[in-house]
Each structure stands twice: as C-alpha cells, then as structure tokens.
Amino acid sequence: MKLSEVVPFGRSLDEYRHMFALSRQDLDKTILGVADGPASFNAELFAQGKRVVSLDPLYQFEGEEIKKQFDRVADDVFGQVASRPQDYVWAYHKNLQVLRETRTRVIDLFVTDFARGKAEGRYIYAQLPVLEFRNQQFGLALCSHFLFLYSSLFSYEFHLQSVLEMLRVGNELRIFPLLRLDGQESPYLTPLIKELDSRGFHCRLEKVAYEMQKGGNTMLKITKT
Numbered sequence: 046m047k048l049s050e051v052v053p054f055g056r057s058l059d060e061y062r063h064m065f066a067l068s069r070q071d072l073d074k075t076i077l078g079v080a081d082g083p084a085s086f087n088a089e090l091f092a093q094g095k096r097v098v099s100l101d102p103l104y105q106f107e108g109e110e111i112k113k114q115f116d117r118v119a120d121d122v123f124g125q126v127a128s129r130p131q132d133y134v135w136a137y138h139k140n141l142q143v144l145r146e147t148r149t150r151v152i153d154l155f156v157t158d159f160a161r162g163k164a165e166g167r168y169i170y171a172q173l174p175v176l177e178f179r180n181q182q183f184g185l186a187l188c189s190h191f192l193f194l195y196s197s198l199f200s201y202e203f204h205l206q207s208v209l210e211m212l213r214v215g216n217e218l219r220i221f222p223l224l225r226l227d228g229q230e231s232p233y234l235t236p237l238i239k240e241l242d243s244r245g246f247h248c249r250l251e252k253v254a255y256e257m258q259k260g261g262n263t264m265l266k267i268t269k270t
C-alpha cells in the first residue's frame with residue numbers, strides 16, 4: 046500500500062477490542078481515542094451507555110464532508126488491496142467485499158453519531174503532537190492506524206513527541222499496528238522503545254487477535270513504571 050496522505054478509514058468497536066486486547070474493565074476506564082477519525086468505536090460504545098473522547102483533525106469538518114473524503118479515496122485504497130491480496134490476512138474480513146462493506150458501515154455509524162457527539166464533547170478537533178488535556182486526564186489512550194503506519198509521512202521526532210504527549214494525558218497508551226503501509230515494521234519502533242525505557246516508561250509488545258496486514262498482529266502497550 047502506498048498513500049501520499051492519511052486516509053479517513055475507520056474501524057469498528059469489535060476491531061478496536063481485538064486490536065487493543067480491550068477487556069471489559071478496560072472499557073470502563075476513561076478512554077481517549079487519538080486519531081479516531083471515522084471509526085465507530087466511540088458511537089458504538091456510546092450506544093452501550095459508555096463515554097469515550099475521540100480526537101482527530103478531521104473533526105473540523107461536518108460528518109457529510111468526512112464521508113465525501115472517504116468516498117474520494119475508497120476506490121484507490123480498495124484497488125490497492127485487491128492488487129496485492131497476498132499482503133493481507135483474510136481471517137477477520139473474509140474478502141474484499143466484506144472489508145469494503147465493513148468500512149462503509151463503520152463510517153455511516155460514525156456520521157450518524159458525529160454532530161451530537163461533537164456537541165457533547167465526545168469528538169474533539171485536535172491533533173498530535175500537542176493536546177490540550179490535563180495531565181493524567183485519561184486512564185487509557187488508544188491510537189490505531191496512524192503512528193508507525195504512516196512512518197513515511199511523519200518523522201521519528203513527531204512520533205516521540207506524540208507518544209510522550211499521549212502519556213502525559215493518559216496513564217497508559219496502546220498503539221496498533223506497528224507496521225508501515227508497506228507491511229514492514231516501522232524503523233521508529235526499536236529506537237522509540239529504547240528512548241521510552243530510558244525515560245522510565247515500561248513498554249510491552251503484545252500479540253493480539255487481529256491481523257489484517259500480514260505479520261501485523263502486535264500491539265505496543267506503554268505504562269508508567
């Protein structure tokens with residue numbers, strides 16, 4: 046996969062649960078979803094009576110405009126997946142059609158919830174590497190399909206500052222996946238873990254029950270020691 050910009054593709058609550066190995070207790074924590082984009086994680090949890098705060102620069106736009114941005118890039122992204130099916134594991138999304146239907150259902154759920162959720166402060170227009178939250182405001186910060194994945198567009202320094210900022214506002218941080226768009230491990234991963242270790246954080250690589258990019262079934266969990 047090659048992309049010249051970050052695409053507004055979103056995942057479901059079930060995918061978040063798998064990617065981040067979220068337990069029922071985890072879902073009761075105060076959760077910050079960073080770079081949540083058009084994921085339906087927030088909307089689905091809200092429907093279950095829970096409250097998550099999501100942030101993303103996309104949230105400066107209206108829901109319909111975000112859907113249009115998805116529509117503009119969808120054929121290219123799904124076309125690239127179709128051209129290299131061997132790069133992906135089809136255990137969760139059985140085939141390309143299921144994948145496309147899921148991504149469309151997810152963004153539709155998101156759009157339906159967005160205006161109300163934004164008014165309620167559940168969707169916040171903000172972006173890494175600087176967040177306007179208090180120290181330790183959240184029990185758990187999650188960041189999926191942004192850091193590491195787009196290593197070709199964002200520098201190591203951006204990754205480090207972003208991770209430190211998320212650890213400032215959250216007690217624990219989980220990031221998934223750790224691969225770049227081309228399916229190779231991000232070159233930032235090892236130096237970042239070393240740097241965090243030296244700053245007194247505890248980093249753990251955890252295998253999870255979600256693998257779409259071949260070999261991409263590891264999540265990085267960072268806590269304060």
Ligand SMILES: C[S@@+](CC[C@H](N)C(=O)[O-])C[C@H]1O[C@@H](n2cnc3c(N)ncnc32)[C@H](O)[C@@H]1O
Pocket residue numbers: 051052053054055056057079080081082083084100101102103171172173174188189190191
């Ligand atoms: C591929 S989407 C992933 C959405 C969601 N996390 C998921 O996995 O379903 C990546 C998101 O990163 C967001 N993004 C881009 N630059 C960002 C930044 N500087 N800080 C936070 N999010 C950013 C994009 O707007 C986009 O919604």
